[in-house]
Amino acid sequence: AAIVRVFRDQGPREARNRSRFAFLVDDWGVARVRAAVEEACGRSLEPAGEDARGPNRTDHIGIYRQKDGRSFVGVVVPGGRVTAVQLAEVARLAETYGSGEVRFTTEQNLIIPNISDPGLRELTQEPLLKELPYNPPEILRGFVVCTGIDFCDLALIDTKARALPMTRALAARLADRKEPLRMHWSGCPAGCGNHQLADIGFEGTKVRVNNKVVEAVDVWVGGRSGPEPRPGQRIMENVPLSDLPEVLEYLARFFPKQRVARARTQ
Numbered sequence: 068a069a070i071v072r073v074f075r076d077q078g079p080r081e082a083r084n085r086s087r088f089a090f091l092v093d094d095w096g097v098a099r100v101r102a103a104v105e106e107a108c109g110r111s112l113e114p115a116g117e118d119a120r121g122p123n124r125t126d127h128i129g130i131y132r133q134k135d136g137r138s139f140v141g142v143v144v145p146g147g148r149v150t151a152v153q154l155a156e157v158a159r160l161a162e163t164y165g166s167g168e169v170r171f172t173t174e175q176n177l178i179i180p181n182i183s184d185p186g187l188r189e190l191t192q193e194p195l196l197k198e199l200p201y202n203p204p205e206i207l208r209g210f211v212v213c214t215g216i217d218f219c220d221l222a223l224i225d226t227k228a229r230a231l232p233m234t235r236a237l238a239a240r241l242a243d244r245k246e247p248l249r250m251h252w253s254g255c256p257a258g259c260g261n262h263q264l265a266d267i268g269f270e271g272t273k274v275r276v277n278n279k280v281v282e283a284v285d286v287w288v289g290g291r292s293g294p295e296p297r298p299g300q301r302i303m304e305n306v307p308l309s310d311l312p313e314v315l316e317y318l319a320r321f322f323p324k325q326r327v328a329r330a331r332t333q
């Protein structure tokens with residue numbers, strides 16, 4: 068509540084796309100924000116604990132053994148959009164094969180935990196797991212998209228509607244790709260899709276082409292999160308979405324493979 072009060076009273080309001088807590092931290096710096104939060108809650112805050120993140124990351128997609136001998140199955144929700152019918156079916160699967168529990172991941176995917184071995188095989192044969200696969204192509208596996216224009220007034224492009232077909236088409240063309248690839252889309256500079264932390268990131272914008280305003284993106288590459296985070300670099304600006312499939316395929320085929328290969332030899 069103290070953080071919310073600080074943001075409510077002190078957060079930037081000049082432009083709607085800067086009305087985010089992140090921009091207040093950016094403007095003030097961590098020390099000043101911390102002091103303001105401490106003042107708002109009337110006590111000093113505990114210092115940060117030890118960073119528990121390791122060099123390896125997991126997206127929880129696939130089938131994994133739990134410590135108690137049961138398993139969990141992580142499935143991809145392509146583009147992070149699940150229908151009510153799919154969600155009801157996920158609930159049925161969780162009740163039938165698991166303990167009725169479902170978890171959401173930070174990458175917009177789902178986990179069904181607590182599945183015993185006899186149910187595991189049947190679960191993986193369920194039709195829903197063709198739509199929400201536990202063994203997706205790599206291109207689809209690391210794909211994250213912000214809410215976009217349907218539910219966000221700030222969106223400059225229709226991220227969900229544009230990104231998913233483009234990514235599915237790319238996944239079909241690069242079906243034999245084995246290297247991980249994280250592609251994140253944000254519909255505006257607020258960056259809810261964390262495009263600066265992906266191998267390839269897209270930031271929505273508008274551009275004028277032949278006197279017509281069209282949807283476009285700035286392209287970022289080379290970002291990463293984790294214990295040694297690094298923001299990506301913007302390498303292209305104002306790429307119309309109509310031109311993007313070609314650009315995307317080039318980047319997906321060449322740049323991240325080299326980056327991953329370098330990372331493994333370091």
Ligand code: SF4
Pocket residue numbers: 213214215216219220221222223253254255256257258259260
């Ligand atoms: S990044 Fe996407 S969800 Fe976030 S404010 Fe921009 S358009 Fe909205």
